[in-house]
Amino acid sequence: MTREQAHQQLQTDLQDGQGQLVGFFLAQVPPPLWMFFLLGPFAVFALKHYHVGVTSEGLVFQQLTMMGKHGQRDFFRFDEIRDVKIGTGGLLQRRVRFNFANGTTLKMKAQLKGVEKVPKLTPELQGILEQRIAIAS
C-alpha cells in the first residue's frame, strides 16, 4: 500500500463526527522483551505496525496486517485519550506513549526518518498531539 493509498483509505474510512484527516504517521509497537526469551526469533511476528492518523477530532489507530494492508481500526476522540508522553530524543524513531481513558496504554515508536514513501511524525503532527492531548508527566 502506497502512502497516497493509505492516506486515501484513512480519509475514506473516517465516519461522521471523526473530523478531517490532517496527517498520519507510521508507528511500531515492538514485542515485549520476555517474548524473545519464550519464543526466540518467532517473537518478531508479534511486532505491530500502525498508521496513526491525526484528525481534527481525534486519532485513528489503523493497524497494519503482515502484508501491509489496513486491518483493525480504532478511533479515539481527543477527550478519550487521557494523556500522551512523547519522547524528546530519537534519531529514526521517537517513543510515544498513549494512555487512554478506558485504561489501555499503547507504547509505540513513531517514525521520524525514512524514505519518501514512509509516513513520518512531522513537527506539525506532533504539535497537534501536544496541543489537543494532555501531556503526561
Added chain:
Amino acid sequence: MIGFVCVCVAYGAALLLIRPRPASLKAAPPSLGQHARTVGVTVTLGLVFSTVFLIVTDGTFLAVSEELYPKVALTTDPASFSPISVVTHVFVHHDVLHLIGNLGILALLSVYERRVGAKRFIAVFLVASLAAIPSVLAYPSGTAVCGASGGIFGLAAAYFTDHTNLSIREWSSALGAFVLVSGAVTLAAHLQTSGLDLPYAVDHLGHALGALGGVVFCRLRPRSAD
C-alpha cells in the same frame, strides 16, 4: 507419567495464561474463559497428541512401542497396513522430541486459530493432514510415517497466506515468506538434531505436501471479509 503431566501442564499453561491484548484498543482484555474459547482447538489438539503419545508409549512417554507402531503408523507395506492408520498416524508421534517439537509449533499457531476461529483452523489442519498422506508413497516399501507435522505445516502456511483481499502478488509474497521461515526452521532443526543418532528421518515431502494442502484449501475457499 510425570513427563506427560509436565508436558500437558506446560502446554496448557503457556496457551491459557499468555493472553495477548485484543486486536481492538477499545476492547477489554478477555477473561480466562473467553481466551480459552479462542484457543480451544489448539489446546485440545495438543492434549490429544500428548494423551495418544502416552498410550502408544505404554506409559513411558519416551518412545513409541515397537509392537504398536506398525499398527498405528502409515505404511505401504501390505502386511502391516491397516485402513485405520490413515487416521491414527496423524495423532501418533515417534518419540518425545518429535512430540515436543510439534507441540511447540502448534502452540505458536494458536494465533492463527484466534484469527480465523476454531472451524477453519480444524478444517485447514485436517485438509493439510490428508494432503500429506501421499508422501508415504515416495519412500521404500515398509517405511512408516507418523506425526502431525503435515497438518501443522499446513496451518503455518495458512497463517501466512490466509488473508482476505490479497492480490496474486501479495499472496505470492506471503507464500515466499512462509517458504523462507519454514526453510529456516527446518534447517535449524536439522542442525540441532544432526548430532543425535535418531532412528528415523524427517518427512520433508510430507511437510511440503501438508503446506501445499493448506495453501490450496485457503485459496480455493477464502475467508469472508470481516
